[in-house]
Amino acid sequence: MxxxxxxxxxxxxxxxxxxxxxxxxxxxxxxxxxxxxxxxxxxxxxxxxxxxxxxxxxxxxxxxxxxxxxxxxxxxxxxxxxxxxxxxxxxxxxxxxxxxxxxxxxxxxxxxxxxxxxxxxxxxxxxxxxxxxxxxxxxxxxxxxxxxxxxxxxxxxxxxGVKTLLDADNLYGTLKCNGVMAASALLTNPALFSGANVTPLSCIKLWMLMKDKDPNISFQCYHHHLVFMLEKVLTKQQKNIFNHLSSFEAVDDYLISNILNCYTSPIEFEYNLDEFISCEYADEITLKHVSKCRRCGKSIHYCLCMKYDCNNTEGKYFSSYVNDIALCDYTGFDIFDETG
The missing domain is CATH 3.20.20.70 (Aldolase class I)
Structure with a gap:
């Protein structure tokens, strides 16, 4: 959204x-x-x-x-x-x-x-x-x-309520609808619709590759999704360490040392990441929005609403919200309670 x-x-x-x-x-x-x-x-x-x-x-x-x-x-x-x-x-x-x-x-x-x-x-x-x-x-x-x-x-x-491929099949079969959407379950397993019960290792590697190819993926975004994808893979002790890592290098080192060499899943897939598009946006649209903030009405130069910084948590995204990381179930988290 x-x-x-x-x-x-x-x-x-x-x-x-x-x-x-x-x-x-x-x-x-x-x-x-x-x-x-x-x-x-x-x-x-x-x-x-x-x-x-x-x-x-x-x-x-x-x-x-x-x-x-x-x-x-x-x-x-x-x-x-x-x-x-x-x-x-x-x-x-x-x-x-x-x-x-x-x-x-x-x-x-x-x-x-x-x-x-x-x-x-x-x-x-x-x-x-x-x-x-x-x-x-x-x-x-x-x-x-x-x-x-x-x-x-x-x-x-x-x-x-869609947590597995079977859930999706059952919902589709019951309603005879035109499609089924899953949301929070795809955070913990982006390959859910392939039938995988946990995030495949190939999916982890693909996300690492996407981060290397797209300079606009912030650390917060990168770390955020890995925390969910590894929810069913890491032990509580490992989660407590991983969730507090605060740099690309620290996360990749941890993945290489603790995950990539020992983690296997029943379902894997081959992937070939396409080139990212450099999006260019129409000036006549963007310029008419920058004179003042629609939220507070102030000049964009004085507005605090639009001081956008995708890395303003310095990588400590989860620790800033959660008191006890080891006991936290992120899929029940308020900030992701839109769908389930």
Whole structure:
């Protein structure tokens, strides 16, 4: 989920938040937005490099709700419709426009929302089977998802509770939906849909190679994903050491010494990393966003909101949030509680 306003305003945000390769397709970019101008301009910026964009109306995190993003939009459906119509009126029809939502306690409202979105020309809808108030540990509402799937003709992607390939197959078989999304489970195992139960070693090596080829991957991002990918591989003692490493060199040395030579997984895959594209963005879009901050209204030169620094935690991302690293279950973490 990329913040549309930051993406438009700040070159560092664009470099850190979005990258792609020559054969990275189909690619859909998900934005958080609550104004038509930000959403449309951010979509125009990624249009040359993506196949579609998605509006996140499913994030239940407190900061997102407070600022009017994610699930907060579910109580302001007119804004969602305006955002969708804005894209449909300005970009070609073969560029997909989709929305991710959560079901509401009053299911009728969810169904009416999906039917209205269908009329707006949305390409597909992803529906998370929990309400904004539910935690990821709670079961998804299969019956509610089924009713939503039966209410519209455009494709529905079901989301929630998918931890394994078998979970995905069962959800698809039960709902007869058009697709299944997994989110938090892919953090701990990006190769989940291959049938692997733990992150394959080849996946770890690919992430290391991507870091070497893409200079915009920050240490925080690199370390962040490895912590999740190695969750089922490292012991508690190893996690306590690994989670506190604070440099690229320290992380790679630890991987080489403790992981790469002794870790094997049942499923591996061959990979050939394509060249990264050097994205160039339209000045007429980016320049009109830099005169003042849309968040606070101040001149960009005095605004503190946009002092974007992807490395501002100095690599100590997890230790700044967690008191007891050894006992922490990161997949239940508040900051990643959007889907489960």
């Amino acid at each position: 990329i913040m549309a306003d930051s993406f438009c305003q700040n070159a560092k945000a664009r470099a850190s938040e979005f990258s792609t390769t020559v054969n990275d397709s189909p690619l859909i970019v998900q934005f958080a937005a609550n104004t038509t101008g930000d959403f449309l301009d951010a979509s125009k910026l990624v249009y040359p490099y993506a196949d579609g964009i998605d509006l996140n109306c499913g994030c239940p995190q407190k900061w997102a709700m407070k600022d009017g993003y994610g699930c907060a939009l579910l109580s302001n459906t007119q804004t969602i419709y305006d955002l969708m119509k804005g894209i449909r009126n300005c970009l070609p029809n073969d560029f997909t426009v989709s929305v991710k939502i959560r079901i509401l306690k009053e299911l009728k409202r969810s169904i009416e929302m999906c039917q209205q979105l269908e009329k707006c020309g949305v390409s597909f809808i992803t529906v998370h089977g929990r309400t904004p108030q539910q935690k990821s540990s709670e079961d998804i509402d299969i019956d509610a998802l089924h009713q939503v799937c039966q209410s519209i003709k455009i494709p529905i992607v079901a989301n929630g």
